[in-house]
Amino acid sequence: MLRLQGISKIYKVGDSEFYALRKINLEVGEADFVSIMGPSGSGKSTMMNILGCLDKPSEGEYLLDGVNVSVLTSNELAELxxxxxxxxFQGFNLLPRTTALENVELPLLYAGVKTRERRQRALEALELVGLSSRVNHRLKELSGGQQQRVAIARALVNKPKIILADEPTGNLDSQTSEEIMAILQSLHEAGSTILLVTHETDIALYTRRIIRFLDGQISGDEQIIAPHIARAHVVGEKGAAS
Amino acid sequence: MNLWESIRVSLRALRANKMRSILTMLGIIIGVGAVVAMVGIGNGASASITSQIQGLGSNLLVVTPGQSNTGGVMGGSGSASTLLLSDVAKIKTAASAVKALAPAVSTRVQVVYASGNTSTSVTGTTAEYAQIRNVSLEQGRFLTQADIDDGSVRVAILGPSVVENLLGSSQADILGKVIKLNNVPFLVVGVTASQGSSGMLNNDDVIYVPLNTAQNRLIGKKNLNQIYIEAASADLMVTAQEQVTAALRRAHQLGTGQENDFTVTNQADILSTMETVTQTMTLLLGGIAGISLLVGGIGIMNIMLVSVTERTREIGIRKAMGAKGKDILLQFLIEAIVLSVLGGSIGIGLGAGGSELAGSLLKMDTSISGPSIALAFGFSALIGIIFGVFPARKAALMNPIDALRYE
Structure with missing residues (x-):
């Protein structure tokens, strides 16, 4: 699914070079659920940006679903x-002053999906995260947990191969965090490949594999035999009301 | 993403910032409105001046005396007293291309009738004047050859404005009454039809009396102020002008090398001069308005730049969701074009209304021409594109990761 070979990200500060990532080799298989942990500045966010094709590595090769991403143009990257x-995202990164539905429709808009199908698929995605009753609410009328669920609906509406979550629970209280993890777990069970960055072990324990970063390098990679199960009952209309 | 979707996204963004959108449009509204109104008023003024000059009479030449020169001090044009009644007879015999001519003197008089009292201009002339200057009668008659031959008969023909100023209504009955011009009694024998009293040339606020009577009883001088000449046809205007000039030079015994002590003005000359003046005025006003349009365009660019910076995060989100540079470019460009075109349309409406209002207040015709509207509209769309491209490009070229990190 994902293969990184010798990936480095180098920032030039004055004359000196700073390695945000140093020769990373990593492989993530289909339908895996991976958490990336590490202290601030360890390179985990840089890693996510490169995985998400938002940023380009300085060195190395990144294969996503068999495609070498390093050689693509910015338009091809946008399409990818x-x-x-x-x-x-941690800060949700939803468009302000618009409704939940409009936010979820956004990736479909740029994919060129027709209006009716777009609406249908956005509604399905919102139902999946338990927000059917809030589709036409504006963002400021939604709680933090609800906003993050809108963001998840937006992330999965295009049926992507991989979902990247950068500290998705960073701004949420523990109960809401568990709700979000429950949604991610159910997505994983349905077959999605999910990578999430977190610095909370509690959150990481809901996933199947933990990769630890330190000073731009991978310092640990372990499988979790018995992941915690997030309370699944919050998914659905009842959860939406909470 | 197709164009229609881009337009919808742009419109949604503009609606989300109503106040800012309206304020931005204001610059274009004022600019386009000013251009349309100014050009409309200018065209109207030009048209009304043209029609006034043509209304003075057809194939008209006007002879006026030259400048006086008293001890080296030059007087104004027409101030010399070189034009005499004897010149008229000489022109008549010498100039074959002349169909009719009417000498004229004019002065200002105080007019009194009953309790009415007004000041107006009196023109002393001959019977031909009516034909040459297109004067028609509402009531009574104009001057006749008998009036002129008599030499001292005191009859007057009033313009409708004079009647209105004296009696309060231009329809009032004054025919056959005696009015006093500078305390000299005159019998009113006619009232002229209105020739339109607009602008500086008011052909209705005038009194006509026989030439000799005016010279003897009102002015006390024998020189003429104008000789109005009608050429036989439009084609013969230049010939007539040359013949009249030659006849007058002979009459005034001017040798070769001496300057004319009179001026022969061709109606076409007056027309083209006035047209040049009004065109220059229109151009000037349009230019000033055009500058405000430019300022409005820069206002759009300014707001769009601010908007791009303010919405950096939004651009980052859109790019992360798969928007290409082209999609972002189109969105911001369409926003700028919608602002300018919408502003331009409102401006055209306001400009047309404004020039209509100015026209009715100043009692003149204004004409909003199709080309000026098309020009203003096209120009405002162009401004939207020109001043929108720069901010839109800036947005499109943003790096998604930098845009997403932007606080």
Whole structure:
């Protein structure tokens, strides 16, 4: 699914070079659920940006679904992001002053999906995250947890190969965090490949594999035999009301 | 993403910032409105001046005396007293291309009738004047050859404005009454039809009396102020002008090398001079308005630049979701074009209304021409594109990761 070979990201500060990532080799298989952990500045966000084709590595080769991403133009990258990657950000990154539905429709808009189908698919995605009753609410009328669920709906509406979540629970309380993890777990069970960045072990324990970063290098990679199960009952209309 | 979707996204963004959109449009509204109104008023003024000059009479030449020169001090044009009644007879015999001619003197008089009292201009002339200057009668008659031959008969023909100023209504009955011009009693024998009293040339606020009577009883001088000449046809205007000039030079005994002590003005000359003046005025006003349009365009660019910076995050989100540079470019460009075109349309409406209002207030015709509207509209769309491209390109070229990180 994902293969990184000798990936480095180098920032030039004055005359000196700073390695945000140093010769990373990594492979993530189909339908895996991976959490990336590490202290601030360890390179995990840079890693996510490169995985999401938002940023280009300085060195190395990145194969996404068999395609060498390093050689693509910015337009091709935009198309790739649109078709294969779903993003969930810590700060939600939803468009202000618009409704939940309009936000979820956004990737479909750029994919050129017709209005009616777009609406249908956006509604399905919102139902999946338990927000059917909030589709026409404006963002400021939604709670943090609900906004993050809109963001997840947006990430999965295009049926991407991989969902990248950069600290999706960073701004949420523990109960809401668990709700979000429950949604991600159910997506994983349905067959999605999910990578999420977090620095909370509690959150990481809901996933199947933990990769640890330190100073731009991978310092640990372990499988979780018995992941925690997030309370699934919050998904659905009842969860939406909470 | 197709164009229609881009337009919808842009419109949604503009609606989300109503106040800012309206304020931005204001610059274009004022600019386009000013251009349309100014050009409309200018065209109207030009048309009304043209029709006034043509209304003075057809194939008209006007002879006026030259400048006086008293001890080296030059007087104004027409101030010399070189034009005499004897010149008229000489022109008549010498100039074959002349169909009719009417000598004229004029002065200002105080007019009194009953309790009415007004100041107006009196023109002393001959019977031919009516034909040459297109004067028609509402009531009574104009001057006749008998009036002129008599030499001292005190009859007057009033313009409708004079009647209105004296009696309060231009329809009032004054025919056969005696009015006093500078305390000299005159019998009113006619009232002229209105020739339109607009602008600086008011042909209705005038009194006509016989030439000799005016010279003897009102002015006390024998020189003429004008000789109005009608050429036999439009083709013969230049010939007539040359013949009249030659006849007058002979009459005034001017040798070769001496300058004319009179001026022969061709109606076409007056027309083209006035047209040049009004065109220059229109151009000037249009130019000033055009500058405000430019300022409005820069206002759009300014707001769009601010908008791009303010919405950096939005651009980042859109790019992360798969928007290409082209999609972002189109979105911001369409926003700029919608602002300018919408502003331009409102401006055209306001400009047309404004020039209509100015026209009715100043009692003149204004004409909003199709080309000026098309020009203003096209120009405002162009401004939207020109001043929209720069900010839109800036947005389109943003790096998604930098845009997403932007706080």
């Amino acid at each position: 992001r649109n078709r294969k990657i779903g993003f969930v």
